[in-house]
Amino acid sequence: MAVLREIGAHYSPEKKGTVFTVWAPKAKHVEVLLHKPEPIQVPLQREAMGYWTALSEFANPGTRYTIMLDEETERPDPASHFQPDGVHKASAVLDHTSFSWTDKKWKNLPLHQYIIYELHVGTFTTEGTFEGIMERLPELKDLGVTAIELMPVAQFPGSRNWGYDGVLPFAVQNSYGGPEGLKKLVNACHEQGLAVVLDVVYNHMGPEGNYLHDFGPYFTDKYKTPWGMALNFDDNYSDAVRNYFFQNALMWFREYHIDALRLDAVHAIYDMGAKHFLQELQEHVQELEEQAGRDFILIAESDLNDVRLINPMDRGGYGLDAQWSDDFHHVLHAMVTGEQEGYYVGFGKPEQLAKVMKRAFVYDGLYSEHRHRTFGSSTEHNKAEQFVVCSQNHDQVGNRMLGERLSDLVDFKTLQVLAGLVILSPYLPMLFMGEEYGEMNPFLYFVSHGDEDLIEAVRKGRREEFKAFAWQGEAPDPQSKDTFNRSKLSRSYTSNTQQNQLREYYKRLLQLRKNSAALSKPDKDKVSARLDDHNMVLHLIHQTREPYLYCLFNLHDSPQSINLAQPEENIGSWKTILHSAAAEWGGPGSELPDMMEQKAAVVLPPKSVLILQQQ
Known part of the structure; x- marks a missing residue:
């Protein structure tokens, strides 16, 4: 090292x-x-x-x-x-x-307790600042999440950007509140018992204000990324480039008390050297953990379905703590929307739902129709807590032409089913800001560049990106301030009964996630997942610890009659602890009995979730 x-x-x-x-x-x-x-x-x-x-x-x-x-x-x-x-x-x-931290008693949460809420600083509140988020922390605490994930805050040009055009990785965006504002937010989160995940970009730099070329060979022409030149992690002079980003990661942990980093698109971090950048980064983080006496977490976003990222170093891995599962999202999205274009090609098959519940990946060494090659590796030896899953995130919403959220694509009952599939899965659930109440404002792509040629290039690039999809309409102008303002949360659940019911439903699911013995630290090897593809009902049984949980998801748009499955052991009877068809969740009312015997016959209402607990 x-x-x-x-x-x-x-x-x-x-x-x-x-x-x-x-x-x-x-x-x-x-x-x-x-x-x-x-x-x-x-x-x-x-x-x-x-x-x-x-x-x-x-x-x-x-x-x-x-x-x-x-x-x-x-x-x-x-x-x-x-x-x-x-x-x-x-x-x-x-x-x-000079900052007066008050979080000395704070200890990072164990990874399996992370329930992540992804947000964009500029659009999460009207103010668009760290201080604005601080005022909303009690609201997030009440919801039941345990960690907030900030989209990138490294300095970018102008005041409006997703954050992936950052050009000064060590500087906190001035329009958000700068370094002092971020420290205050992290300190306030820790006071509320919330961990903080920060999204960082180590695979490319933005185009405007990128002066690294003037200082040294930070980039290499050996590789290309979808966003421009690749950073130099393995070519001549690469030691100092690696040092630059190692120091950046350590700074967030040391100076800002960040608990976890989400490493953006690590598949675009090209390194053919003897020790991959990601492995050495993990080694430096482990050294800091020993010095600081606290744990830090690295979570990779990857397009590779490669468990080498999260496998231990002694098994040839890089030793990262967790990674996102795009497959989980793609299966859910394709099944409920019917979309089959672009990267959704090959997804949406009913049998894939049971597989991702058990294995996190669909493509774990299978041929991919989208990629036209065999793709992925087996997750057999990896823990459930090593995978982050969601039904929506900034990429999957914002990279649509019109930025539609699922609340604009599917009905209310389907939103409830999707919430259950994510939160009741054995993996780390992540929510995207506003999904908990069905926010209807879009989340669009926006920038505030100062170069007219660059602005036009961004517009053209967005149009090209959408050609693989059958979306209709005209893409909003990324440079327009109106595009940015339309993406701000409305928090309409305070005046919309159905949205408030959805938010309360999310709260109940998150309570179950945290308080149920079977769900508090799930073991995917002790999860039974089976889909009746003729009636589109998923049977998901958590048997990690007693009392076990039996979760039923009817994805069909009509009622379905099913028989409860027989677990591997005799467990007695089941008690109903949540039914999405209940009136309190906006449903027509539940007629199911409170107690059911093993193998009982059950009629599930259309697009509903039923959760039973072992008695």
Whole structure:
């Protein structure tokens, strides 16, 4: 494991100044320009491997500064911790020791207790800030989630962006509230007993304000990503590039008390070296865990269905804690919407539903019609808690032409079934902001670039992206502020009876998830999943711990008569603990008895969920 090198501007009260460190291996002269009333030039001294460094007693917290390369190119610090005026302007020195944390008693949640709520800072509240989220934390706590996941907050151009166009990974977006705002939010989350997951992007950089080319070979032309040049993790000079992102990950844990990182699209992190970037990242995180005496979690988003990401290092894996399962989402979405285009090709077959409940992946070494090749690996030896599942997320909603949520695509009863399938699965459930009450506002793709040619290129790119789908209509303009405003949550459940019933239903499911012995730490090897494809009823029995849970999902649009399955052992009778057809959840009312014997005959209303508990 490589020794890490500190980079950026680090203020030290003990040294009564700021140490500046910049990687610029091909530069002949590097200096820091302090933006004081009278500008001050701070020449940096060249050290090994292309690093330049110096201590300045004139640089204090808040001091604005830029980096001057070879006396002609002036740029923000690539490792800037704060950009008060955006991606093109001066960086600011930050004192991370000045924040008064009150979360000393906080300990990260065990992975199996994560119930994740994904949100976008700019559209989650009217204010679009960290402070706005803080005001809503009691609402999230009441819902029953245990962790919030923030879409990327690294500095991006303008004030409107999903976050995946970030160009200064160490700097917290100024329009959201900057570093201080994020620390306050994390501190408040921990006070509420909520963990914080942060989405980070280590596979590409955004196009506007990306000045890394001026400093060194951060990129390689050996590979290409869907979003532009690949970052240089295995070519010449790659040690310093790897260090840059290792330091970034550690900063979020150390300086911001983040509990988990969601690593965006790791399939686009190309590294053919002897030790993959992701494995070495995990090693550095483990070292920090030993130093800090607390646990940190790495969750990968991957398009590979490859358990090497989460397998232990001694089994040839990278040792990450968990990964997203796109297959789980695709099966549910294709089944309830009937969509079969684009990446939904090959999904929606009834038998796949039982398989993802047992194995997390559909394609685990099978031929994929979409990819035209055999795809995926077996999850047989992986734990259920190593997979994050959902029925919607920012990608699957926002990358639709019109940004429709499932609430706009399926009926109320289907939303209830989908909620049950996600929350009652053996995996880590993730909700996308607003789904818990059926938010009707879309979640669209939006940017606020300053370059007209780039803006037009983004518009064209979006149109090209939709050609694989049979969607009708005209894509909203990503650059328009109206597109951004339309994506803000309405929180209409406070005045809409049916939406409030859906939210209460979610709350009940999440209570079951946390409080039921069979669900609190599910073992997928002790889960029985069978689909009666002739009547579209899924039988899901959790037998991890007693009392067992028997979950029935009728996906058919008509009533279905079924016989309860016989578990492997004699368990006595079943008690009804939740029925989505009950009036309190907006249904016509339940006529089922409170108690049922094994093998009892049951009539399930259309598109309904029935949960029984062993007595």
